[in-house]
Amino acid sequence: MKRVFCLTTLLLSVLLLVSCNSGSRENASEDVDVISKATENRFSELEIRDYKGTKLDPSAGLRDNSIKGIQTVDINSYILKVSGLVKSTVSLSYDDVLSLAAYEKLITLHCVEGWDATVLWKGAMLKDIIDLAGADEKADTVIFHCIDGYTTSIPLQDIIDKKMILAYSSNRITLPPSLGYPFIVVAEDKLGYKWARWVIEIELSDNSKYKGYWESRGYDNEADVPDSEKK
Ligand SMILES: Nc1nc2c(c(=O)[nH]1)N[C@H]1C(S)=C(S)[C@@H](COP(=O)(O)O)O[C@H]1N2
Ligand SMILES: [Mo]
Numbered sequence: 001m002k003r004v005f006c007l008t009t010l011l012l013s014v015l016l017l018v019s020c021n022s023g024s025r026e027n028a029s030e031d032v033d034v035i036s037k038a039t040e041n042r043f044s045e046l047e048i049r050d051y052k053g054t055k056l057d058p059s060a061g062l063r064d065n066s067i068k069g070i071q072t073v074d075i076n077s078y079i080l081k082v083s084g085l086v087k088s089t090v091s092l093s094y095d096d097v098l099s100l101a102a103y104e105k106l107i108t109l110h111c112v113e114g115w116d117a118t119v120l121w122k123g124a125m126l127k128d129i130i131d132l133a134g135a136d137e138k139a140d141t142v143i144f145h146c147i148d149g150y151t152t153s154i155p156l157q158d159i160i161d162k163k164m165i166l167a168y169s170s171n172r173i174t175l176p177p178s179l180g181y182p183f184i185v186v187a188e189d190k191l192g193y194k195w196a197r198w199v200i201e202i203e204l205s206d207n208s209k210y211k212g213y214w215e216s217r218g219y220d221n222e223a224d225v226p227d228s229e230k231k
Helices: 002-030 037-042 094-098 126-133 156-161
Strands: 080-084 090-092 102-110 116-125 141-146 151-155 165-170 184-186 199-205
Touching (some): 094 165, 116 184, 126 165, 151 156
Parallel strands (some): 080 199
16 A cells, blocks of 8 residues: 555656646746747748847737738739829839838837737838828828728828838848738837738828728727837
């Protein structure tokens, strides 16, 4: 009887030891300073991983919650329209946008679902693009239309004041399809649903109450990132 008890205790101890060990290994990969193998694999070869001492997140392979999945855009037939309350509607090619003055910004995307990604973005200033068409005095809102039918809007004044950019590059590589190739709106200080991806039209409007895809489903139209979440 005593022997059976001893053996059982031994067996239990061994089991406990094994499970503790695997537990601590899992914890190690959750450490904020340790990049997990999965995250590491999401970096593309040419992508930079650090910028002036800040650790960057991989620009591809974020959780994808887009309404119709990742879109593929044929760059040869791609056109970006600037329309609505403008002096003259303009149609821009991919290269037209790339030939404008370029700006680089280190900005964190915050999704309402709780995750975020810090990426080094590069693109053209949205104001420069809008100026090519010339905003009408009545325009106070910019509505972004995307290839998947997604729309969202941002006040024109925020776009000008924050010098928001339309990015074509992330962490110094060409913007990947998952992030909105060819263009994503880097909606600085706004929640993820304002970051329109696969943008095809920039519409100037005087409808400041316009509600985009998520906004018309109850999401706040201001979408300011709470100060507590800012990095
Ligand atoms: N065209 C388009 N842009 C979009 C979306 C979308 O479904 N379609 N989703 C938005 C949301 S809710 C977020 S958080 C960011 C990042 O989307 P993800 O969660 O799918 O990665 O893209 C935004 N831009
Ligand atoms: Mo989101």
